[in-house]
Amino acid sequence: MEEEVQEIERTPRSPAELMTIVEALVFVADEPVNSRVLADVLDEDRGAIEAAMEELAKEYEAREGGLQIRSIAGGWQIATRTELHEEVRKFLKTRPSAKLSLASLETLAVIAYKQPVTVPEILEIRGVQSATSIKTLLDKRLIVAKGRKEAVGRPMMYGTSKDFLIQFGLRDLTELPSIEDFEDLVS
Amino acid sequence: MEEEVQEIERTPRSPAELMTIVEALVFVADEPVNSRVLADVLDEDRGAIEAAMEELAKEYEAREGGLQIRSIAGGWQIATRTELHEEVRKFLKTRPSAKLSLASLETLAVIAYKQPVTVPEILEIRGVQSATSIKTLLDKRLIVAKGRKEAVGRPMMYGTSKDFLIQFGLRDLTELPSIEDFEDLVS
């Protein structure tokens, strides 16, 4: 009975209530959740959702518990705190996963900064064939095909994926430092 | 090196520290965790673990957030609060459905590369009935009917839709990677 009444003339949710709800939803989601999705489901203002998430993140921060709220790949996510990695790894009996090779990392860097970019363009910058690396990056879902270039042979173009953002802890591509920033290091 | 030293003369964990760690471990676990398992992994007294978990459960209770610590099937678990089940269910139902099952993906691949194609032809190629997948793909608007084939029974032909192009980031069908694109990478 009570629920029905609530459904018909729902009293506006208080900020505290909203925090409670978004915490539950971000928890059940199996990947970072965009505040727009949350706003749609809850029929709330996107700004209110963002505010609730920010507040929740602050609360987690202040609590200094085992978990943190992260803004990643355009969404929100609950994850363990970095400092606890040793215990977590011991518990899960996992070892740090194999890292990308130097060649694959370089290829990924070129794709991240030059996307959409073709295989010949990557060769131009790296000075070496990158097919193996591109295959690896596709297999690991770090890059995706981004259509074909209107050039001779219509080569495939590549760009980074959402998984790239997640695996490298980026909110979006603009969070990458500018490639020109690396110039200072060169000389 | 550092790890080894830490391993040998680890300073005893404070109750607060322990709460932080067990929270992270229960969070990452794939099923309710027994305090004995936690005690073993952390090389702690089982009583200390039980106390930390009880304390954590109380804290969650007092916080009145979106999550709760539950003791279930002889172990501990983090779950959403029961009162929020309606919002949670609604959220889970409306999750953006850009995802496809493997069967649907196979059917979509056949349709994408062989279009326009009929249901019997898809059966011929996949070797299994694809009716459910075709329904899913139609529901997700990834495929559309493309008229009937001039053959016995005049079966319906299917092809990919405009939404398919959008979802897979293609400008037109010629942008679909070809077998040759792939061979370039594996050679």
Added chain:
Amino acid sequence: MIHLCDPFEINYKFTITNYEFKKVQETSEQYNFDFHRETAEIVRDGSEELKIKIGEFAGPLDLLLFLIKQEQANIFDIPIAKITQTYLEYIQMMKKLDIAVAADFLVMAATLIEIKSKMLLPRDPKAIGEDEEFDDPRQELVDRLMEYEKFKSAAGMLYERSTIEQAIFTRGPIESDENNAEVDASVFDLLTVFQKIAARHVDEIKMEIEREEISLADMIKSLKARIFEFGEINLLEFFEEMRSKRELVTAFVAVLEIVRTETVRLLQKTTFGDIVLKKV
């Protein structure tokens, strides 16, 4: 044969002294390395002795940058003769070790030799002056090196980020995830999946070819024989014996033909029960 085109993917590490070498490590697939600590090393000490750790250059530009740093040379004023010599020594070493030198490394060697020879050419007196720098044969190489090094640094940044990310864990699976046991898809997944189906299909076709196709006449003959032997046949069971779609169709047509021409009837003993082909 070891290919150097992607040295890290092979993770070879050699230590060479007096052109004798010892294979230190050989693993495939797995590569756990420290981006900063494990850079390649070429050590020249006094005598003719040359110590090299190879296999850790991501490409010719990487090797070249390394050699320039090794010589403590200014990137804007590369001692091209010396660098070319060391570069060629390195390539020689590869060949001695029976390592297939990737074409890209040889292309760079050719470029270096070309630049070196251009540097030896007497300069056009008219060009000396404001245009001098413009004509420097090394310029293009310097530009490429500078451009490449930015991305090499960016790769280092990505390495750092992934290391930090590896210390962060997301929640374990929960009940509701199971409703969502589905896969994300990209166009490459489509292609891979399609190739797999095609491969599967080829196997099946092969199997079908290996089997002898039963003609309609043979099918009718064997069906008749069975009916007269047993008096009746369960149709569902009969159809389930068919091994391909084509056989199934043949069997179906055979049944229709027999019902039309012979004294047999189709019977369904109960509603929704099995259909039986029975001799009248």
